[in-house]
Every structure is written in structure tokens, then in C-alpha cells.
Amino acid sequence: MTSIYDIKIDSLQGKPIKLNSFKNKHILFVNVASKCGFTPQYKDLEELHQKYKNELVVIGVPCNQFGAQEPGDSYEIQEFCEVNYGVSFLITEKIDVKGNNQHPLYTWLTSKDLNGKKSSSVKWNFQKYLVDKDGKLIDYYFSITKPLSSKITKHLK
Template sequence: MKTAKEAKTGSKKNPTKSMTTIYDIPIYSLQGEPIELSQFRGKKMLFVNVASECGFTNQYKDLQKLSDAYSDILVVIGVPCNQFGQQEPGDSQQIQSFCERNYGVTFLMTEKIKVKGSDQHPLYKWLTSKDLNGKKSSSVKWNFQKYLIDENGNLIDYYFSITKPLSTKITKYL
């Protein structure tokens, strides 16, 4: 007899394989409001795990420029994370204030989450697992790693922290 999970996925062989799309993953905004990723169907999404006290923090400027320049086809989503060097220690209000005051950030910011480890958020499970995203597996190495999703919810690629937001590695898809 199949378990409920096996019945849902249709596979006894690989019960961890999910039929979940990125659009089905629940996540909340920095203000605690639910974000329906499905509202971004038809646009590309760039997920970036961000931190306020990192050597890459100045990438907020170019992320905002990217968001402004391609707002008709791209949604930039900042994902605060405190797992690398404890470089995002603030609470939601402190993070929001820091980003607005220092970098003029108006793009979407999610709640602070874990992007790796046993408490990894389902969004990053999907982004980093070939079994879920259908393209490739990865691990998040540091703050400001970027994941680009196409307008149909498929992973295009990921980029390490050293890849600048306005790099042609990213903009060639926009």
C-alpha cells in the first residue's frame, strides 16, 4: 500500500520527488504578508539571498537598477538570510529600513529564511535540487548568490556572489 506522499507524487521509487512548481511554494514578505509567486507568471524572477553586513551588500544598488530597467519582464526578489557570517542579524523592520535608507531598495523582499541545512526553506530546496527544479542541483555558497527563473517557472541558471547583477551572464536572458 502506498503512503499518502507516494500517492501524491505517484512514485514509490522516489518519494522525495515532488510535482511542486516554484509557483506553489509559500513564502512571506518582509512585512509578513503572503507572496503568491504565481502572480509573476509571464515574468522572469531573480532570487538573491541578501545580507546587510556583507562585502557584497553594495550589490543592492545594481539589483535595484536591474529591477528598474527590466520591470516589465523581471521581478527581483531579495531573500534575507543570516547563515553566512551572521551578516543579516536584523529583524524585518531593521532590514527594510537599512535597504531603503542606504540603497533605495523598492524591489520585493521576503521574510528572513534559511537557504541551506536541515531547516532550508522550501523555496531554496526547489532552487537547489535538480529533482525539484528539473535542471540542476547547487548549494548556496555565500550571500548574494542569484537564481534566475524563466517566465514559465523554470530554472535558467544560478550565479555565485561574484557575478554582478548587471553582468551579461544574467542580462543576456532579459
């Protein structure tokens, strides 16, 4: 089993994100897109981020693999998130969450051999993966699961 804390990913601004700095907090990874029917979930993700900031780190992961719904570059994505939803949580570089160029983060999140819990595939934008305070995968939630759903928040109390 590989540790999620060893995976390298950059922020939207191109700076390395040190996942190990989030030890002792839950992490919610969400593949996000600006032009999706689920895009209004940015508002609930921001509320989740504010409400549980002592227990949880929300990380948005832009991806353009579903309906080409995240066509923007880093600047456009950041501008969209801030202007339209007041997003203050962490947003990573734009990556692939499936396929031949799948980022190692999503290889870990979707492979039982690596995460020790379960295998999955990313079905659409705004699929969520919750990792516990020790870096272990708790579960994943499809796009229709709202960020403030008790399915997610029950793990944060």
C-alpha cells in the same frame, strides 16, 4: 517536478507573496545580507529591477547563515535597504537557504529533483537564481556575478 509557483513565502512585512502572480516574468532570487562585502550589490539589484521591470521580478531573500551578516529583524532589514540603497524591489521574510531548516523555496532552487535543471548549494550571500517566464530554473550565479552582468541580462532581452 514541483512548480515554483506553488511555494509559499511571506514578504518582510509578513504578507504572503503569490509567486504565481509573476508568471510570464523572469524572477531573480538573491539571498541578501546587510553587513556583507557584497551588500553594495543592492544598488545594482535596484537598477536591474528598474531597468527590466516589465520582464523581471527581483526578490531579495534575507539570510543570516553566512558570517551572521544579516542579524537584523524585519524592520531593521527594511530600514537598511530603503535608507542605504533605495530598494523598492520585493524583500521576503528572513529564511534559511541551506541546512536542516532550509526554506522550501531554496529546496526547490537547489534540487534538480524539484527544479528539473540542476542541483547546487548556496555558497555565500548574494548568490543569484534566475527563473524563466514559465517558472523553470535557468541557472544560478555565485556572489561575484554582478546583477547587471550579461550572464543574467542576456536572458531578459
